[in-house]
Amino acid sequence: MKMLMKEWKLCMHPMGYIMLLCAALILVPGYPYGVTCFYMGLAIFFICLEARENHDAAYTLTLPVSRRDAVKGRILFCTVLEVIDLLLIALFILIKQLIGGPRNPAGLDAGVALIGEALIIFAIFNMIFFPVYYSDINKPGKAFVFAAAAVFLWILLEIAGTYTVPFLRDALDQPDPANMSDKLLFTLAGLALFLGGTAKSVQMSAKKFEALDLSL
Amino acid sequence: MVSEMKSPLEVRGLSKNYPAFRLQDISFSLVPGSITGFIGRNGAGKTTTINSMLSFVHPDGGEIAFFGLPFAEHEAEIKEKIGFVSAGMTYYTRKKLKAITAVTKTFYPGWDDAAYRKYMDAFGLDENKTPAELSNGMKIKYALALALSHGAELLILDEPTSGLDPVSREELVEVFLNLKDEGKTVFFSTHITSDLEKCADRILFLQQGCLKADDTLDSFRDAWQIAECAGEIPPALAQAARGTCRTRGGYTVLVRAEDAEGFETREASLEEIMIHLEKEAEKE
Numbered sequence: 281m282k283m284l285m286k287e288w289k290l291c292m293h294p295m296g297y298i299m300l301l302c303a304a305l306i307l308v309p310g311y312p313y314g315v316t317c318f319y320m321g322l323a324i325f326f327i328c329l330e331a332r333e334n335h336d337a338a339y340t341l342t343l344p345v346s347r348r349d350a351v352k353g354r355i356l357f358c359t360v361l362e363v364i365d366l367l368l369i370a371l372f373i374l375i376k377q378l379i380g381g382p383r384n385p386a387g388l389d390a391g392v393a394l395i396g397e398a399l400i401i402f403a404i405f406n407m408i409f410f411p412v413y414y415s416d417i418n419k420p421g422k423a424f425v426f427a428a429a430a431v432f433l434w435i436l437l438e439i440a441g442t443y444t445v446p447f448l449r450d451a452l453d454q455p456d457p458a459n460m461s462d463k464l465l466f467t468l469a470g471l472a473l474f475l476g477g478t479a480k481s482v483q484m485s486a487k488k489f490e491a492l493d494l495s496l
Numbered sequence: 497m498v499s500e501m502k503s504p505l506e507v508r509g510l511s512k513n514y515p516a517f518r519l520q521d522i523s524f525s526l527v528p529g530s531i532t533g534f535i536g537r538n539g540a541g542k543t544t545t546i547n548s549m550l551s552f553v554h555p556d557g558g559e560i561a562f563f564g565l566p567f568a569e570h571e572a573e574i575k576e577k578i579g580f581v582s583a584g585m586t587y588y589t590r591k592k593l594k595a596i597t598a599v600t601k602t603f604y605p606g607w608d609d610a611a612y613r614k615y616m617d618a619f620g621l622d623e624n625k626t627p628a629e630l631s632n633g634m635k636i637k638y639a640l641a642l643a644l645s646h647g648a649e650l651l652i653l654d655e656p657t658s659g660l661d662p663v664s665r666e667e668l669v670e671v672f673l674n675l676k677d678e679g680k681t682v683f684f685s686t687h688i689t690s691d692l693e694k695c696a697d698r699i700l701f702l703q704q705g706c707l708k709a710d711d712t713l714d715s716f717r718d719a720w721q722i723a724e725c726a727g728e729i730p731p732a733l734a735q736a737a738r739g740t741c742r743t744r745g746g747y748t749v750l751v752r753a754e755d756a757e758g759f760e761t762r763e764a765s766l767e768e769i770m771i772h773l774e775k776e777a778e779k780e
Contacts, residue, residue: 282602285602289595290588290599334587336588338552338582338587339587339588341551341552342550342575342580343603344571344572344573344576345603346572491554493552494547494553
């Protein structure tokens with residue numbers, strides 16, 4: 281909790297708040313909705329950049345906490361932001377469904393399956409960004425390029441899949457409440473990947489950060 | 497094995513290898529309630545030593561114990577009893593001091609608000625300012641106020657007086673002396689040796705990654721004498737010389753006190769000893 285407060289009070293970048301608002305892009309017709317999750321990744325990159333510019337690692341490591349605690353604190357804080365983003369995405373999906381409108385030609389429609397998709401995107405981002413970032417905390421840009429490339433590749437595959445992969449096209453990319461059991465299963469799988477992937481990311485990141493010689 | 501003595505800091509056989517630099521077999525121990533000056537020119541390895549002590553970098557060898565406890569196994573416990581201040585590092589420059597303090601205090605069970613107020617007042621610090629609005633000297637004082645408010649018994653200061661004007665440096669030296677009077681142990685790296693002449697009890701002299709001296713300030717200075725020569729250095733003096741420097745009027749020659757008999761010499765300052773020894777090391 282102390283580390284969460286420290287991250288929020290000292291490391292939170294204004295882009296974090298702004299990017300949360302990007303969840304409203306769900307209301308834009310014909311928009312690749314997976315990209316709204318990418319913006320949260322961008323916010324996390326800005327938080328890590330802000331941390332570097334403010335010598336956050338040097339400050340944190342003089343506190344009575346271990347390197348592992350420092351890593352856990354940062355990733356947990358970013359995960360909380362992602363969860364808030366997910367809740368906002370769910371809210372805007374609900375609003376979008378109430379408003380109605382044409383089907384989305386750029387990937388999954390705004391429905392339950394999109395939450396599963398968002399969870400998978402966050403899982404991919406967390407599993408790549410944090411371990412690369414904690415192998416050299418002075419180069420958050422490198423970590424972001426790798427993570428963003430993987431996220432965009434997944435989004436492209438997802439969009440293509442809604443035209444070519446039968447399960448995506450016929451089960452997930454259909455207006456709610458059709459195929460709800462498939463969609464819930466997909467979302468649960470996304471949740472498992474998000475939780476497991478983020479936990480694995482903490483483990484890998486802590487190992488890398490513990491081995492790192494810091495040039496503070 | 498690190499000894500049982502509860503020195504605030506004990507370092508044994510510390511080494512760290514970089515492609516272009518080696519820190520070799522550094523061993524020393526701090527005396528509680530004293531000020532120890534850690535001197536050496538830029539690049540001698542002072543910051544590498546401190547970074548290794550605090551585990552910012554991983555030493556290739558050696559043992560480090562704070563208050564008799566190995567750092568790796570007692571990291572949190574040790575960090576509650578030490579304060580680290582580096583002149584070259586300012587945290588969260590755009591945050592108000594009160595915001596930084598509010599976060600920092602949550603990590604220390606022994607945080608003392610009254611002590612914090614006392615030091616903030618004594619140092620003339622305004623909590624509503626940001627580090628960016630403080631002079632370098634005031635930034636150091638704020639970092640010290642934080643460290644002292646969580647009850648740090650050992651203060652590790654990396655080049656705290658670098659870049660400060662003489663008056664600010666003098667103020668900080670007074671602060672260190674006051675802290676010593678309160679029973680705190682101060683470990684103070686610097687290349688501005690004149691500050692140490694005013695406050696240090698002990699001197700550690702680091703040269704090219706090797707610890708060349710670990711002594712009291714008085715003993716360290718008493719071991720050396722300076723001879724001033726107008727014109728060429730006499731051959732007998734040249735033979736005894738441990739370092740020479742050009743001056744406007746000729747040369748200054750550093751000799752060991754026991755070799756100074758027969759020459760006209762005077763006391764050597766810390767700065768003169770360091771400069772002459774460094775120049776000699778360069779020749780080698």
